Amino acid sequence: MHAYYGIENSANLWTDKFSPRVLADLVGNSSAIATLRTWLSNWPGNQATGKASKVSTRKAILISGAPGIGKTTSAILICRELGFQTMNVNASDSRGKTGAVSDGIAGTLASTVREFVTNRNIGIDGLRSTKTALIMDEVDGMAGGDRGGISELIEVIKHTRIPIICICNDRYSQKLKTLANYCVDLPFQRPNKLQLRKYLNQIVASQRLDVDSDAVDALIEANNNDLRSSINQLQLWGMSSKHHGRNEISKKDVATSVFQAIDVLFRPSPLKTLDERLNLVFQHSDMIPLFVQENYACMRPRDSTNELQRIVHVAAASSRVAEGDVFATTINKTQNWTMMPPANIVSCVLPTSAVRGSRETFGQAERHTHRFPSLLGKLSSKSKSQRLLSELYQHFRSSGRSCSTQLEFCLWYASLTKRLLTRPLFSQARGGKELDGIPDVLNLMQTYNFTRGDWANIQEITGLSGKGPTFENPNTQIPTNVKSTFTRSCKRELQFSD
Numbered sequence: 083m084h085a086y087y088g089i090e091n092s093a094n095l096w097t098d099k100f101s102p103r104v105l106a107d108l109v110g111n112s113s114a115i116a117t118l119r120t121w122l123s124n125w126p127g128n129q130a131t132g133k134a135s136k137v138s139t140r141k142a143i144l145i146s147g148a149p150g151i152g153k154t155t156s157a158i159l160i161c162r163e164l165g166f167q168t169m170n171v172n173a174s175d176s177r178g179k180t181g182a183v184s185d186g187i188a189g190t191l192a193s194t195v196r197e198f199v200t201n202r203n204i205g206i207d208g209l210r211s212t213k214t215a216l217i218m219d220e221v222d223g224m225a226g227g228d229r230g231g232i233s234e235l236i237e238v239i240k241h242t243r244i245p246i247i248c249i250c251n252d253r254y255s256q257k258l259k260t261l262a263n264y265c266v267d268l269p270f271q272r273p274n275k276l277q278l279r280k281y282l283n284q285i286v287a288s289q290r291l292d293v294d295s296d297a298v299d300a301l302i303e304a305n306n307n308d309l310r311s312s313i314n315q316l317q318l319w320g321m322s323s324k325h326h327g328r329n330e331i332s333k334k335d336v337a338t339s340v341f342q343a344i345d346v347l348f349r350p351s352p353l354k355t356l357d358e359r360l361n362l363v364f365q366h367s368d369m370i371p372l373f374v375q376e377n378y379a380c381m382r383p384r385d386s387t388n389e390l391q392r393i394v395h396v397a398a399a400s401s402r403v404a405e406g407d408v409f410a411t412t413i414n415k416t417q418n419w420t421m422m423p424p425a426n427i428v429s430c431v432l433p434t435s436a437v438r439g440s441r442e443t444f445g446q447a448e449r450h451t452h453r454f455p456s457l458l459g460k461l462s463s464k465s466k467s468q469r470l471l472s473e474l475y476q477h478f479r480s481s482g483r484s485c486s487t488q489l490e491f492c493l494w495y496a497s498l499t500k501r502l503l504t505r506p507l508f509s510q511a512r513g514g515k516e517l518d519g520i521p522d523v524l525n526l527m528q529t530y531n532f533t534r535g536d537w538a539n540i541q542e543i544t545g546l547s548g549k550g551p552t553f554e555n556p557n558t559q560i561p562t563n564v565k566s567t568f569t570r571s572c573k574r575e576l577q578f579s580d
């Protein structure tokens with residue numbers, strides 16, 4: 083990096099100017115980088131012998147980690163060091179046929195990528211070949227599920243003749259669940275404060291910036307160890323000639339994301355004044371109370387030396403959260419917004435102060451960061467279920483065979499109806515006899531004016547999430563041929579269709 087200190091062009095971004103040119107310049111994650119190197123340099127060997135362990139024979143690797151900590155840079159540098167040429171695809175930028183960003187590599191680009199990864203001449207085994215690797219950056223920006231993006235990428239991984247390095251921010255994103263099964267898992271950690279301080283101080287010195295060393299520390303903290311935004315901030319400071327001290331940062335110089343704010347609130351080190359904590363909450367006052375509710379019980383309070391004390395602290399936080407809820411409801415009812423500051427103190431500042439410390443992980447694969455409020459996901463599935471239920475109920479009522487209310491239908495009839503609509507379709511019979519249940523189901527659907535769409539929706543609204551036979555979705559037990567014949571018969575015979 084030192085070689086680049088001399089270049090003077092204020093139009094250049096410092097993140098580019100000081101971007102590591104060789105692996106040794108990278109801050110942190112040395113063991114992850116070593117793993118990447120081993121995987122990449124063994125890649126041809128794995129493919130040839132097929133004897134290596136299951137993990138190392140995977141044809142793709144998934145680098146995950148917070149923004150601005152050098153994931154993309156590491157991938158590019160390591161490929162270069164090992165003599166790989168790279169094709170770098172930013173998955174969230176690429177557009178498919180429809181032009182939608184979420185198309186990922188579907189559409190036109192997909193064929194380019196496919197050609198690239200399967201072409202024998204570019205592969206590693208041909209004599210004329212140069213070594214090549216594909217870097218798929220920001221795969222969490224791709225469409226999930228079966229909409230082309232991720233599943234397309236998985237297909238590409240299955241057939242690839244060259245190594246594929248996928249990069250994402252959130253390894254635990256629901257969308258990446260299947261992809262992760264095809265990839266070696268390689269989490270990157272945020273570099274620690276010490277490493278970052280050294281790196282940033284070098285930039286401060288080389289640019290002769292008038293910045294205190296504790297301002298650098300505060301900068302790192304405020305940016306949550308994101309090296310890229312810390313460097314950007316330094317560059318901004320470099321444009322003015324004034325002195326920069328620590329206080330600068332606490333004046334909300336750096337806008338805080340909701341994740342950063344929640345991190346700071348739960349952090350063990352004593353944070354600032356009540357005002358400053360409250361300010362943090364006010365930056366995202368719609369979200370932070372939800373984050374607090376989701377996460378307070380996972381904290382190991384720094385003041386607790388045994389389990390009992392821990393429970394006492396968590397219980398105190400829990401009471402505040404409950405009181406905060408009362409505040410929020412009252413504000414909503416009365417529209418008395420002047421109550422917001424005390425409400426935020428009760429619902430966010432006090433509970434986070436009571437339990438601040440380190441985060442506890444309960445499951446093995448659980449990530450070590452604060453969780454997004456699950457309430458929001460639940461609210462959205464609730465409103466979807468309600469919409470589906472009311473559609474179903476309208477059809478049910480229109481048959482004139484029952485005068486129950488929607489609630490009664492939901493509580494008494496829905497599960498039974500599901501049973502009657504699915505059971506006949508998964509008999510163990512063979513040789514064409516497995517289709518025998520279809521007329522019964524159609525008959526019932528005709529009687530109650532249900533459509534094929536209702537048939538699917540009722541599975542969804544009565545489904546329970548959990549493991550074991552009780553929770554199994556009967557839909558999955560129905561043989562494919564029965565299901566397709568059933569769908570065709572619905573189209574043919576039902577009076578109401580979707």
Ligand SMILES: Nc1ncnc2c1ncn2[C@@H]1O[C@H](COP(=O)(O)OP(=O)(O)OP(=O)(O)O)[C@@H](O)[C@H]1O
Pocket residue numbers: 096097098100101102107108109110147148149150151152153154155156250251273309310313
């Ligand atoms: N570990 C690091 N060592 C040195 N410089 C770094 C490091 N991490 C980030 N930087 C600086 O930040 C810039 C951006 O890094 P990079 O694009 O690799 O981050 P990223 O982890 O891929 O982020 P994102 O998740 O947003 O894509 C680099 O050009 C470099 O200047």
Ligand SMILES: [Mg+2]
Pocket residue numbers: 153154155219220249
């Ligand atoms: Mg990147």
